[in-house]
Amino acid sequence: MLAFNNTASGRPTFSFIGIPGLEAAHMWISIPFCLLYFVSLAGNSLLLILVRAEQNLHEPQFYFLAMLALTDLGLSLSTMPSVLAIFWFDVYHIGLDACLTQMFFIHTLSSVESGVLVAMAFDRLIAVCAPLHYTRILTHYTVACLSGAALLRATTLLAPLPFFLRTFPFCGANILSHSYCYHPDMLNLACGDITFSSAYGWVFVLCTFVVDVIFILASYMKILGTIMRMGTQDRNWRTLHTCACHLCTVLVFYLPLISLAVLHHYTQDISPVVYTTMSNAYLLMTPLLNPLVYSLKSRQIQAALRKRFWVQRVIAGE
Template identity: 45%
Template sequence: MGAENNESLDLLSIFLTGIPGLEAQHGWLSIPFFIMYIVAIVGNSLIMIAVQQESALHEPMYLFLSMLAITEVGVSVSTLPTVMGILWFNAYRIDFDGCLAQMFFIHTFSGMESGVLLAMSYDRFVAIYNPLRYTAILTLPRIISMGLGITLKSVALMAPLPILLKQLPYCHINILSHSYCLHSDLIQLPCADTRLNSILGLAIVLATFGLDSLLIVVSYGLILYTVMGIASGEGRKKTLNTCVSHICAVLIYYVPMIGVSVMHRVAKHASPVVHTLMSSIYLFVPPVLNPIIYSVKTRPIQQGIANLFSCKKGSI
């Protein structure tokens, strides 16, 4: 009975890790983290509102951008409570069910973000390959169906992860290596065989990030092939320029992800601060930079956001 009670208590005793070696500086470090959260949430929310309210932005490219903004707000909101809780209040402990819920939402929104980036690459291919039928192919019902499909796929793939983890015994102090709950961290904790969890996790990675990134590369191969068929150099340059923002978004998303994966396998003995920094870049940088990039590079988005503030000013 005592062992069972200890096991139950351990399930409720999961501890997160802040930034190793810099615990004394958490107060100062909370400032840049909080600024990043504000920029990510406010910036992406402005894009969503602008696309919703501006009829000029009711085009496939901007509707997909709005979906991307939704996923990035979701990722930011999923990590915010525990990250800022640690930096502000030294709140390292998290309820086991709360940890599973956070893990589910982080991975679900990350998977949705990858799917939306793939949909945006398809959008760019259609716009370049068949511009005359662009809006006829990517109709509003079709875009909504793609968004729902991306959401359902991500939810269906991620749902088994917390369910399987819930079935395993936890018989020691459970300490994670980040300020938030990730599946790769949680499967290290059970005192039981986790091969099924590892295999399922790998299959999900291949079915989402692996497949999506491959199809994005294929899409851009077809885009380059189409662009090379344009006679004028100026026309080729202008056409490729419409893809710059999306290419930046893809690189910002996938390069840190690959870096984290390589670090875990090649540099296992590197400083914990380095691992924490790489994981933070992967989760925090895309939501911060993407709204900035699209606002700078896309004039209609600039105008839509400017109109929001001019309307508010006029109403005051």
């Protein structure tokens, strides 16, 4: 089932793992995975369609939501080929270049999503703390700049990592801990001196996820301080409810990410099943849950869905 670490041409290859101990049931396990991927792709595509089609959703917070949905679509499409290839066709092997390409897109899109969450926190900060200046500060140009900055930061900081990995020899079994290529996982398989690459990886994490978490926490401390100074409790609750979708999205994204990082760097001899579960939760559940969160929590999205559903029923009735 697993491959040797080199092909006939001498280029390294890597071996994925499915769900250890359940290889015989992979075809059955693929059914819920396919359903989850389908719901994720359909949900995020629907959000993009709604934001584009509904005039009342042409606001900064929903433009950021569309960017988030587009990023989630990219994450799903980046991991789906290798995950389903394992379950459907027992294809466990991937070449170095393909693995580095998948790794680049996964980490870049994760960084972009983190940057978009920061932009959404800034949106909520202005909406709560400076509502009279909201339209003046968060213009279409500002939204484009914030989204572009998230993309530029991710691609610029991540671009060197694949080139660093290409310089290393891989001389072991090259068995990856996940169903996709993940930078710390690949780095652990390298045989050379990985000190610089490991340090750069930490710099990337500090300059993206750590900085983003600090900004989001600071934004919500300011938001909570503003809410506490408001007059009535009903108004406090309504104001806090406008932040509920973003808070849920932040938790859905960062909790699996932090858990996976902790498993990689601070635990030893942990069961491969735990790695597999956490990795799938990190890159499968986030794109799946984000559309559900906004569909259940956002009144504007609910209204747009009801309108679309009613129009479809009218057309079908005609």
